Amino acid sequence: MAEPCPAGHFHPKDAPDYESILQCMRCGFCLAVCPTYALTNRERSSPRGRAALARAVAEGNLEFTAAVRDESFFCLDCKACSTACPSGVRVGTIMEFCRSQAQVFHPPSLPAGMLRDFILKRMLPSPALLETSMLPARLYQRLGLQWVVRHLRINRFLPPTLAKMEGILPILTPPLRLEIPEMIPALGEKRGRVGFFLGCAMSLVFPEVSRQTARILSQQGFDVVTPREVKCCGAPHLAEGERETARRLARINIDLFLSLEVDFIVTDCAGCGCALKEYEELLEGPGDHERVGRFRAKIRDISEFLSEAGIRTEGLRPVPLTVTYHEPCHLVHGQGLSGPPRQVIRAIPGVELREMKESNWCCGMAGSFALKELETSRRILERKLAHVRATGADALVTANPGCHLQLAWGVRELGMKQSVLHIVELLGKALPQ
Amino acid sequence: MLNKTVIDHLRQKVGAGNVYHEREDLLVYGYDATPEIAGFPDVAVFPQNREGLQAALEVSRREGLAVTPRGAATGLSGGSTPFRGGMVLGLTRMNRIREIDEENLTMTAEAGVITVDLFNAAAEKGLFYPPDPGSQNVSTLGGNVAENAGGLRGLKYGVTRNYVMALSGFLYDGTEFHAGNKCVKDVAGYSLRDLLVGSEGTLGIITEVTVRLINPPQDKRTLLAYFRDIRTAGEAVSKIIAARIIPATLEIMDKTTINCVEDYARIGLPREMGALLLIEVDGHPAVVAEEAEGVRKILEEVRADVIRQAANTQEALQLAAARRTALSAVARVSPTTILEDTTVPRSRLAETFAEIERLSEKYGIRVATFGHAGDGNLHPTAVTDERNLEEVARVHAFFSDLYEKVLSMGGTVSGEHGIGIAKKGYLLRQFGEGGIGVMRRIKHAFDPDGRLNPGKIFLDEGVPAEMQTPGGTDG
Numbered sequence: 073m074a075e076p077c078p079a080g081h082f083h084p085k086d087a088p089d090y091e092s093i094l095q096c097m098r099c100g101f102c103l104a105v106c107p108t109y110a111l112t113n114r115e116r117s118s119p120r121g122r123a124a125l126a127r128a129v130a131e132g133n134l135e136f137t138a139a140v141r142d143e144s145f146f147c148l149d150c151k152a153c154s155t156a157c158p159s160g161v162r163v164g165t166i167m168e169f170c171r172s173q174a175q176v177f178h179p180p181s182l183p184a185g186m187l188r189d190f191i192l193k194r195m196l197p198s199p200a201l202l203e204t205s206m207l208p209a210r211l212y213q214r215l216g217l218q219w220v221v222r223h224l225r226i227n228r229f230l231p232p233t234l235a236k237m238e239g240i241l242p243i244l245t246p247p248l249r250l251e252i253p254e255m256i257p258a259l260g261e262k263r264g265r266v267g268f269f270l271g272c273a274m275s276l277v278f279p280e281v282s283r284q285t286a287r288i289l290s291q292q293g294f295d296v297v298t299p300r301e302v303k304c305c306g307a308p309h310l311a312e313g314e315r316e317t318a319r320r321l322a323r324i325n326i327d328l329f330l331s332l333e334v335d336f337i338v339t340d341c342a343g344c345g346c347a348l349k350e351y352e353e354l355l356e357g358p359g360d361h362e363r364v365g366r367f368r369a370k371i372r373d374i375s376e377f378l379s380e381a382g383i384r385t386e387g388l389r390p391v392p393l394t395v396t397y398h399e400p401c402h403l404v405h406g407q408g409l410s411g412p413p414r415q416v417i418r419a420i421p422g423v424e425l426r427e428m429k430e431s432n433w434c435c436g437m438a439g440s441f442a443l444k445e446l447e448t449s450r451r452i453l454e455r456k457l458a459h460v461r462a463t464g465a466d467a468l469v470t471a472n473p474g475c476h477l478q479l480a481w482g483v484r485e486l487g488m489k490q491s492v493l494h495i496v497e498l499l500g501k502a503l504p505q
Numbered sequence: 506m507l508n509k510t511v512i513d514h515l516r517q518k519v520g521a522g523n524v525y526h527e528r529e530d531l532l533v534y535g536y537d538a539t540p541e542i543a544g545f546p547d548v549a550v551f552p553q554n555r556e557g558l559q560a561a562l563e564v565s566r567r568e569g570l571a572v573t574p575r576g577a578a579t580g581l582s583g584g585s586t587p588f589r590g591g592m593v594l595g596l597t598r599m600n601r602i603r604e605i606d607e608e609n610l611t612m613t614a615e616a617g618v619i620t621v622d623l624f625n626a627a628a629e630k631g632l633f634y635p636p637d638p639g640s641q642n643v644s645t646l647g648g649n650v651a652e653n654a655g656g657l658r659g660l661k662y663g664v665t666r667n668y669v670m671a672l673s674g675f676l677y678d679g680t681e682f683h684a685g686n687k688c689v690k691d692v693a694g695y696s697l698r699d700l701l702v703g704s705e706g707t708l709g710i711i712t713e714v715t716v717r718l719i720n721p722p723q724d725k726r727t728l729l730a731y732f733r734d735i736r737t738a739g740e741a742v743s744k745i746i747a748a749r750i751i752p753a754t755l756e757i758m759d760k761t762t763i764n765c766v767e768d769y770a771r772i773g774l775p776r777e778m779g780a781l782l783l784i785e786v787d788g789h790p791a792v793v794a795e796e797a798e799g800v801r802k803i804l805e806e807v808r809a810d811v812i813r814q815a816a817n818t819q820e821a822l823q824l825a826a827a828r829r830t831a832l833s834a835v836a837r838v839s840p841t842t843i844l845e846d847t848t849v850p851r852s853r854l855a856e857t858f859a860e861i862e863r864l865s866e867k868y869g870i871r872v873a874t875f876g877h878a879g880d881g882n883l884h885p886t887a888v889t890d891e892r893n894l895e896e897v898a899r900v901h902a903f904f905s906d907l908y909e910k911v912l913s914m915g916g917t918v919s920g921e922h923g924i925g926i927a928k929k930g931y932l933l934r935q936f937g938e939g940g941i942g943v944m945r946r947i948k949h950a951f952d953p954d955g956r957l958n959p960g961k962i963f964l965d966e967g968v969p970a971e972m973q974t975p976g977g978t979d980g
């Protein structure tokens with residue numbers, strides 16, 4: 073075989089690393105865990121097939137065709153294949169690069185591109201804009217329209233995507249970012265000082281959850297610093313192939329949190345945690361790696377942090393609930409955290425943890441996938457909910473806003489009995505008032 | 506490229522969603538897990554039932570297409586790569602378990618069922634389907650039968666062939682065959698069943714298989730032994746067999762393999778050791794205790810550096826799972842892993858290890874060795890980079906020398922992965938023109954026009970070997 077030029081038919085800027093593609097030896101181990109392959113039984117929608125397509129492009133055997141673009145977006149980036157792959161191939165990441173290539177070879181149509189640019193380059197990087205943009209949604213809810221639409225089942229007539237968007241959004245309240253004190257002092261014997269990375273989705277859609285996170289951290293003996301200037305972690309940008317903006321956001325967040333002089337940086341959003349831990353990779357190339365490394369070393373998911381620090385259980389009240397736990401992809405596959413959330417759940421008196429089958433299988437949300445690939449997403453969700461139902465648990469616990477929205481929607485649609493809780497909500501119930 | 510009428514016809518007969526002809530699809534139906542080998546089909550068809558499969562074959566005959574059966578494409582000799590283009594015939598959508606017959610202790614399933622699903626279905630009824638290739642979470646029953654796959658339990662429980670009772674399917678010309686039955690004894694005529702097992706998709710397309718089930722062992726115990734020198738490990742294996750102890754599992758990993766597997770699995774394998782043996786004895790509790798003791802004595806006798814017992818079932822399962830990842834884990838080291846499948850009489854193991862060491866030094870290449878030591882079946886795996894043509898040439902020279910030695914010891918060029926494309930030249934060395942001639946005649950009887958999985962097992966006459974098989978390893 074001839075020595076291929078490094079990028080082949082890829083555009084040299086933000087092309088997937090050729091060596092990382094070659095690392096795939098095609099054993100097929102990943103086929104057993106890939107949700108899109110499980111649904112389609114089509115090799116090109118499997119991790120092995122996706123790696124092979126990327127390889128063909130890199131070696132100049134295939135143009136970056138529309139099919140390659142589609143496959144990169146059809147990938148859930150759930151990273152289950154990375155966990156399964158003994159050779160260390162990360163197909164989800166290769167597909168992230170392909171998504172950025174898609175912007176070069178198949179730019180979106182003008183209006184769609186403008187909307188995309190507005191959302192990714194202006195709205196998400198600026199929390200204030202993001203918050204006002206949610207305003208119409210909030211007004212609409214305040215006016216009770218949501219109630220009418222839901223109860224009269226008018227949404228059955230809306231185009232399906234809108235219907236799902238409408239069904240999936242909970243009642244919105246004011247964003248937490250503006251309300252949370254910038255510093256909440258530790259209660260009891262002080263154990264340290266942490267920065268709280270408050271993610272966009274948490275602040276806007278699940279403010280009550282993140283309020284619990286801050287409360288728990290303080291109750292556990294940590295000063296909690298929540299900077300208002302925090303930016304989006306960049307995960308949506310990476311997912312949509314907008315690497316340049318992601319890098320810009322990363323630099324701002326690194327500067328911001330390093331200036332706070334905190335021992336750790338804690339987040340309750342698995343997606344943010346995963347993105348923050350990948351800043352080093354995102355910012356490869358020239359730059360101040362020592363600072364990035366220092367930042368990286370401080371990042372902790374909330375359950376990772378609590379299980380490392382050791383949960384202070386004195387004074388916890390029993391919570392008589394049977395729960396089952398859905399592992400967010402970005403926690404279990406993205407950060408390799410499977411034990412710590414379970415340790416947190418087991419530390420709560422009165423809680424019984426009943427494991428579901430395939431707890432680490434994607435729920436089908438996968439960023440904007442749930443809105444773009446409605447049918448596939450629904451089928452992945454149904455597989456998940458069948459396992460949830462089989463446990464008979466009272467509550468379904470998870471640890472990521474995307475999963476939370478999707479699961480809560482599914483549970484409602486199917487009329488299931490489970491309440492859906494973020495792990496900190498469960499722990500919050502045990503905290504002394 | 507096939508013309509649109511043919512594609513449309515196929516879509517109509519087999520279902521539009523079961524026929525692929527776009528370049529992006531065809532590219533990914535060209536490979537299996539074998540390095541250096543890939544084909545490019547004209548069309549890929551995935552029938553959901555026998556009727557669909559018959560229709561696909563009919564089209565192939567009319568168009569004169571080569572047909573290559575494909576399971577999960579985890580094969581390690583290039584068997585399911587469409588070497589001559591034509592049609593890839595995927596069996597993964599024929600994946601129903603038809604029946605578990607608890608009176609006759611058999612299970613009947615379609616060829617596309619995944620190996621581990623067979624195991625689980627049997628286990629649900631309190632029964633046991635032993636064949637467990639490293640690829641069991643992905644490989645198909647049809648692929649296992651076509652390659653006569655072995656596994657980690659091969660030593661005591663045998664290989665796929667030992668469980669196949671009956672097969673049915675189609676020849677290229679559309680003839681339907683049923684070979685074997687649920688009878689424990691059957692000597693009626695030639696054993697077509699035995700010919701088809703291990704035929705690598707060159708004789709017929711298997712659609713349904715009936716396998717034998719047995720009682721699961723009541724008890725098991727897992728031992729681990731670490732050695733500074735891999736030759737001592739080889740000696741231990743030979744001695745265990747000579748002592749007439751037959752563990753279910755007797756697997757070996759060398760230092761490079763241990764380190765790669767540990768990089769992935771992180772279960773605390775001894776990185777500094779030269780080799781480890783993973784040994785599982787199973788059966789009646791009294792026998793298990795006795796055999797475990799016997800194994801331990803031998804390990805002490807040969808002075809294994811560390812001997813320990815897995816703490817619990819979970820650790821035992823973890824160890825077996827880690828061993829199954831060996832080949833893919835070794836691929837961490839460098840982009841291309843060329844693995845072989847040498848098998849020797851078990852008394853010659855230590856000698857074989859010494860030869861692998863000597864030859865890898867001679868050719869200056871890096872080799873990781875692991876395998877089913879108890880079966881005498883080793884997978885010396887060269888870690889290389891297919892872009893480095895000069896090194897790859899040395900790798901092939903290494904294997905060529907190694908096979909010379911293996912054959913001189915009464916060994917075989919393939920214990921379980923088959924000949925496919927990768928080992929056509931070596932097969933000729935092992936059998937000579939006479940043996941190969943008989944095989945060709947068998948092939949001719951089943952597939953006179955040579956359209957079913959062409960280019961596999963046999964070198965084409967009159968074409969230089971190096972154009973037909975990687976490394977051009979002719980006789």
Ligand SMILES: Cc1cc2nc3c(=O)[nH]c(=O)nc-3n(C[C@H](O)[C@H](O)[C@H](O)COP(=O)(O)OP(=O)(O)OC[C@H]3O[C@@H](n4cnc5c(N)ncnc54)[C@H](O)[C@@H]3O)c2cc1C
Pocket residue numbers: 098099100537538573574575576577578579580581583584585596616637638639640643644645646647648649650651652653654655656657705706707709710711712829830832833921922958
């Ligand atoms: C990591 C790894 C570990 C492995 N470990 C082992 C091991 O321990 N033991 C072992 O023996 N092998 C092992 N293998 C090799 C491989 O998994 C086996 O050969 C397996 O049986 C192939 O099954 P498959 O479904 O992937 O078949 P494929 O690779 O798709 O096909 C294999 C051959 O069978 C033919 N074929 C497939 N289905 C049919 C059918 N229905 N009818 C007729 N012909 C058919 C194909 O044409 C081809 O020639 C391993 C492979 C990998 C990648």
Ligand code: SF4
Pocket residue numbers: 095096097098099100101102103119120123153156157158159160161163833
């Ligand atoms: S991505 Fe990993 S697990 Fe999947 S085929 Fe490639 S090497 Fe095997």
Ligand code: SF4
Pocket residue numbers: 105106107108109117118119122146147148149150151152153154163164
């Ligand atoms: S990231 Fe998930 S969806 Fe994408 S290839 Fe891997 S397993 Fe499949």
